[in-house]
Amino acid sequence: MPSERRYVRAVYWLRPPPYLRWLVAALLIVLGFGIEARGGNTESYPFAANTITAGTEISTFVEWRTVPAGLLPKWEEPLTGAAGHDVPAGHPLLPGLSTELAIPSGWWSIPVPVPVSAAPGTRLRLLNSITGELVDGILTVGGTDDGFETVAMVAFSPGDALRAAQTVTSDAFVVMIGQGDAADRANG
Numbered sequence: 030m031p032s033e034r035r036y037v038r039a040v041y042w043l044r045p046p047p048y049l050r051w052l053v054a055a056l057l058i059v060l061g062f063g064i065e066a067r068g069g070n071t072e073s074y075p076f077a078a079n080t081i082t083a084g085t086e087i088s089t090f091v092e093w094r095t096v097p098a099g100l101l102p103k104w105e106e107p108l109t110g111a112a113g114h115d116v117p118a119g120h121p122l123l124p125g126l127s128t129e130l131a132i133p134s135g136w137w138s139i140p141v142p143v144p145v146s147a148a149p150g151t152r153l154r155l156l157n158s159i160t161g162e163l164v165d166g167i168l169t170v171g172g173t174d175d176g177f178e179t180v181a182m183v184a185f186s187p188g189d190a191l192r193a194a195q196t197v198t199s200d201a202f203v204v205m206i207g208q209g210d211a212a213d214r215a216n217g
Contacts, residue, residue, distance in 0.1 A: 069097060069098075070097065070098035070099075071095045071096065071097055071098055072095065072096065072097075072098045073093045073094070073095055073096075074093065074094060074095075074096045074100075074101050074121060075091045075092070075093060075104070075108055075121070075122040076091070076092045076093070076094050076119060076120065076121050076122060077090055077091075077092070077116045077117065077118050077119060077120050077121075077122060078090050078091060078092035078118065079118050080115070080116070080117055080118045081112045081115065081116040082112065082115050085111060085112050086109075086110075086111055086112075087108060087109065087110060087111065087112050087122060087126065088108055088109055091108060091122065096121075101121055101123065102123060102124055103124070104124050105124065108122065111170055112126055112170075113125075113126055113148070113149045113170065114126070132167065132169055132184045133186075135186075135187050136184045136185060136186055136187065136190070137184065137185055137187065137190035137193075137194075138169055138170075138182040138183065138184045138185075139166075139182070139183055139185060139190070139193055139194055139197055140180050140181070140182055140183075140197075141155070141166070141180065141181060141182075141183045141193075141197055141204065142178040142179065142180055142181075142204065143168060143179055143180070143181045143183070143204055143206075144179070144204065144206065145179050147168050147179075147181060147206055148168070149168055149169060149170060150167065150168065151167070151168040151206055152165065152166070152167055152168075152206075152207060153165075153166055153167075153168060153183065153204055153205060153206045153207075154166070154204075154205040155193055155196050155197070155202050155203070155204060155205075156202060156203045156205055157192075157196045157199065157201065157202050158201045158202060158203055159199065159201045162192060162196070164185060164189045164192050164193045164196060165185075165186075165189065166183040166184060166185045166189070166193060167183065167184050168181050168182070168183050168184075169181075169182045169183065169184045170182040
């Protein structure tokens with residue numbers, strides 16, 4: 030007679046539940062929610078609420094949005110002055126956008142076609158190609174491209190403003206920009 034076995038050879042023992050693993054997983058989830066709820070370092074930064082054209086006062090078209098701290102350069106000066114170039118709606122207003130140039134009182138600004146590279150503060154000369162007359166001016170507001178040429182506002186002294194206007198309206202003039210101007214502006 031074969032021997033009968035009453036017991037099973039292998040017994041499957043259940044282990045106790047992994048309470049420690051569950052505790053660690055729950056702590057990680059709570060820690061993650063805590064980090065998300067705390068948020069990061071943010072700061073308010075000015076953005077263009079509408080399209081700002083060159084020469085328009087900046088402060089009338091400002092919309093403040095929160096951005097991560099350190100993402101965009103800080104404004105050192107107040108947010109005032111005219112825009113030096115066109116800024117599309119929704120773009121950040123970066124430092125250096127405004128043109129706060131110290132133009133003496135009594136000077137007159139005239140729209141003049143200028144090279145695209147000319148920036149506010151650039152000293153330039155208008156040469157009347159008929160008479161050979163030279164008129165000195167300072168570019169006050171950066172150029173706007175109208176599809177044909179870049180037109181910018183150039184300030185002239187009271188004594189030169191009339192001659193500059195006559196030169197510009199004659200369409201027989203050349204705009205001259207000194208080579209040292211860009212380097213002088215970069216060096217302060």
